[in-house]
Amino acid sequence: MGNHSDGILHSELFDSGILRLTLNDQKRRNALSEDMLARLVDVFSSAATNAEVRVIVLAAEGPAFSAGHDLKEITAARSHEDAGKAYFTELLDTCASVMQLIVSNPKPVIAEVTGVATAAGCQLVASCDLALAADSARFATPGVNIGLFCSTPMVALSRNVANKHAMEMLLTGDMVSASKAEEIGLINRAVAAEKLTAETMAMAAKIASKSAMTLAVGKHAFYRQSEMSLPDAYNYSSQVMVDNMLKHDAEEGIGAFVEKRTPQWKDQ
Incomplete structure (x- = not known):
């Protein structure tokens, strides 16, 4: 697979078998746009069958890990004859495919979270097998604040944290600190930002050394x-x-x- 960058998603395969994926669409806060989702489908599908890949790390550049769906794309689709129904259906189906490709992937997937992970971005973190975050990272499922309940993020969230904690995030839309995210089981642990990549890659290397x-x-x-x-x-x-x-x-x-x-x- 080697190193590859298409502008919004960078991939680097290390000799240890660690595939490091980096979201890099900072202008859109690494939104899970049509384009980003399509690229994630391709890269996770490819990694699943690539014997050189032993562990996958999913990271991001910029102040946001991922802000979730691109609300400008969603708004634009409302001008379609069906008010966007077909577009919304395809978008959510593709997003669900990405989350399921992570869970069904035979390679362990580790999220490395800096900044903010909201809505489908929080769903992305919850879908990964493991997650480490900078102590400054924050998480939220804030759809309720804009009249759009985070129903699909709820699936991953409710499978990783206890119901009361999941419902609090979903019903209030409030931001959750990295330390709180660790406490409720959304992430494995919060670490100092300057140590995050080193700790994540060390964990990935340990796992990559297994059969x-x-x-x-x-x-x-x-x-x-x-x-x-x-x-x-x-x-x-x-x-x-x-x-x-x-x-x-x-x-x-x-x-x-x-x-x-x-x-x-x-x-x-």
Whole structure:
């Protein structure tokens, strides 16, 4: 994949297998515009099947991580004959596809958040497997303030924080500090802004050193079992572990542990 920049989305693949994606549409506060969403669909789809990519970091340039949907695009669409219904439907379907591509991606995805993440931008953070944020970062689902409830951001938010905290964000539209976001589970932790990239990349490198097969198996199982009843979750995860135990990397990893040596992964 190498390094690539198309102006609003920069990608850099490191030798460690970390793919660093950077939103860079600062004039629009890294809005999830039609253009940005299409590029995210492409890059996450490509990364999912690229064996060189082991972990994905999603970062952003400028004071906003992402301000969510482009309200100017939405307003312009109201002039269509159907008052924008077809446009809104396609826009939200594409946005939902991006969020689901993150969750279904076999590679762990880490959000690195500086600045503000609001509405669908907050949804983007919540959809990532892990999130680190600068202690100055802030989060909100402020749609209620403009008569448009953050119903799609609610899906990711409600799956990551307790209901009362999610509803408070959704019903008030208030900004939440990075420390509060950590407390309620929206992010893993808040760190000093000057240390954020180093800490995020260190976490990514640690994860990238694991067996890619094991990570893919575990991530898929994590999200799938979370929607099941307790007995079904145990039945399913037990079968996943049986299948996992029969893989090369499990045999190698257990053998290396017993023999007190470093495992040599084949990602299979």
